[in-house]
Amino acid sequence: MVSVRVINVINLSSETWRELIDYYGLNDYDLKTLYDNMDFFEKYADEIVHEFYDEVMKRGHLKGIINENSTVERLKKTQVWYLKTLATDVIDDDYIAGREKVGAVHAKIGLSATWYIGGYSIYLRCIRKRLSHSDPHVSFSIYEAVTKRILFDSAIILEQYIGDVMSKNEAYIKHMTNASNELIQSVDQVTAIASDFANSATVLAEAQGAVVESASTLYDKSTAIDAMSKLVIEIAAQTHMLGLNASIEATRAGDRGQGFTVIANEIRKLAERTKKSSEEINTSVSELVKYINSINQQAEQTMATSEQQAASAQELSALIHGIEDIATRLKQ
Structure with missing residues (x-):
């Protein structure tokens, strides 16, 4: 484990996002915990992503969306990057914008929010399985912190999905009018x-x-x-x-x-x-x-x-x- 300096790692200009992150209970200590255990995510990222796509490819419609819009190998690289970013020590406006972009892309290709958020459940199961071999106190701290962060990420994604749908509905209503x-x-x-x-x-x-x-x-x-x-x-x-x-x-x-x-x-x-x-x-x-x-x-x-x-x-x-x-x- 590597210890780092304590800084103000949550820096959001939006009052809404500041309130939401507080509502989810995600704080500087959680981000520091994840950052201090970055080696865990570096070690298991490829393995977790591989297991994740083994599960995803069992679903016919999800497999169809992937084959129509990308390849499994390309998506694996993106997901490995995502898992590693869970250990970053800063959540700011750029972080929110990046997650919103991910949500917009998945909404565009036709992946429903319910199935996308369900993917987080697979990640949490995979992470918990690999934390079971570590010190219980440390494992609990990591799992609690990563759960909060993933839930907060899912909120950003879901908000983007809703915004995208509403925008399309407004455009559709205007067109129909x-x-x-x-x-x-x-x-x-x-x-x-x-x-x-x-x-x-x-x-x-x-x-x-x-x-x-x-x-x-x-x-x-x-x-x-x-x-x-x-x-x-x-x-x-x-x-x-x-x-x-x-x-x-x-x-x-x-x-x-x-x-x-x-x-x-x-x-x-x-x-x-x-x-x-x-x-x-x-x-x-x-x-x-x-x-x-x-x-x-x-x-x-x-x-x-x-x-x-x-x-x-x-x-x-x-x-x-x-x-x-x-x-x-x-x-x-």
């Missing part, structure tokens, strides 16, 4: 567009309904005109027949019927012109009726499509409102 705000803005824009579309579709459907009604009225009027033109044709035919009969009777009357013959001929000519015009009107009206029928069918189809668009627009609007509600609840 921003995404929710963007989603709400987008939904508002889509809602406005859908509302305009619904209104336009409704107006279009109403307009198409008016077109169908007008086309139907026009069809009825055209049908009436067609009936009237047919009636005129019949009257013209009868008039022509009357003119023909009158001409025959005028011929029989001789000189006394010559004037009546002229009138009868004019009646016949007028009847023929009326018949011809009526036939042309009838032909035009028939074609007009066909066009009206076609327009009416197209208008009905368009109206049906417009009504369907209006209904779809209303459904879309309702769906968007549902999404907006979800986005608002997500933000909350």
